Amino acid sequence: MATYAIGDIQGCYKTLSYLLKTIAFNPKHDRLWLVGDVINRGMGSLAVLNYLYDIQDRCVLVLGNHDLHLIAVFAGVAPLKKADTFSDILEHAKANLLCTWLRVQPLLHYDHALNAVMTHAGIYPLWALNTAQRLAQEVEALLRHEDHKSFLKVLYGNEPSLWNENLKGYDRARFIVNAFTRMRVMRSDGHLELDYKGSVENCPNGLLPWFKLPSLFNQNTRVIFGHWAQCILPIPYQNLYLIDTGCVWGRQLTALRLEDGKVFAVESQEY
Numbered sequence: 680m681a682t683y684a685i686g687d688i689q690g691c692y693k694t695l696s697y698l699l700k701t702i703a704f705n706p707k708h709d710r711l712w713l714v715g716d717v718i719n720r721g722m723g724s725l726a727v728l729n730y731l732y733d734i735q736d737r738c739v740l741v742l743g744n745h746d747l748h749l750i751a752v753f754a755g756v757a758p759l760k761k762a763d764t765f766s767d768i769l770e771h772a773k774a775n776l777l778c779t780w781l782r783v784q785p786l787l788h789y790d791h792a793l794n795a796v797m798t799h800a801g802i803y804p805l806w807a808l809n810t811a812q813r814l815a816q817e818v819e820a821l822l823r824h825e826d827h828k829s830f831l832k833v834l835y836g837n838e839p840s841l842w843n844e845n846l847k848g849y850d851r852a853r854f855i856v857n858a859f860t861r862m863r864v865m866r867s868d869g870h871l872e873l874d875y876k877g878s879v880e881n882c883p884n885g886l887l888p889w890f891k892l893p894s895l896f897n898q899n900t901r902v903i904f905g906h907w908a909q910c911i912l913p914i915p916y917q918n919l920y921l922i923d924t925g926c927v928w929g930r931q932l933t934a935l936r937l938e939d940g941k942v943f944a945v946e947s948q949e950y
């Protein structure tokens with residue numbers, strides 16, 4: 680029995696299958712953690728989501744920005760963009776089943792026994808673990824609400840860019856979503872700069888990767904995350920496990936075995 684955390688799949692079903700074969704993943708005994716962005720950009724979004732749905736009892740998935748985008752498009756509150764490759768899901772007879780299942784997945788998962796927390800983009804430095812858990816639950820409640828469409832309508836946007844416990848309503852929820860699913864770099868005072876997607880080396884003056892700021896988060900807990908393929912870090916880097924290794928960009932798909940920290944990476948099979 681093993682638990683494998685898998686990096687951003689982004690619809691790369693062929694590579695996912697190859698990775699699962701390589702690690703001899705057995706859904707009868709093993710478990711999967713997914714860092715989110717399981718769909719979009721790659722050509723096998725439906726196959727990936729369908730597979731995860733089928734083994735949902737063995738899966739923990741935290742939502743990424745692409746997953747939320749699919750949820751919003753399916754709900755009819757956001758347009759399908761030119762670069763989106765998940766029409767196969769929207770047009771499928773199981774679209775409602777798959778998108779509804781995706782919508783009720785968490786933003787954060789914490790496992791005390793494995794000493795690990797997983798989110799899509801990381802942990803905002805001004806949040807301790809208990810704060811991050813509480814804020815994730817606030818948004819999860821909105822996504823699971825009967826009137827989730829009202830929230831999805833106002834999901835998009837970069838403001839507010841700085842956390843404040845007094846933020847209210849949808850501004851508060853939007854910040855929480857952006858921190859958990861879109862964060863890469865920020866100013867030293869904690870202002871998110873969501874438009875920068877490049878490498879750490881090319882980071883403009885005054886901006887820092889989120890994990891370079893002093894953090895309220897307990898540094899002994901492992902943080903498993905993805906979202907930033909352009910950021911190349913050793914696995915682990917201190918207590919951080921950045922396992923987005925750019926599969927959809929022709930690089931690798933990575934699995935991290937949480938019990939012993941062993942890393943398995945396979946070359947992208949998409950091209």
Ligand SMILES: [Mn+2]
Nearest residue numbers: 716743744906
């Ligand atoms: Mn992402």
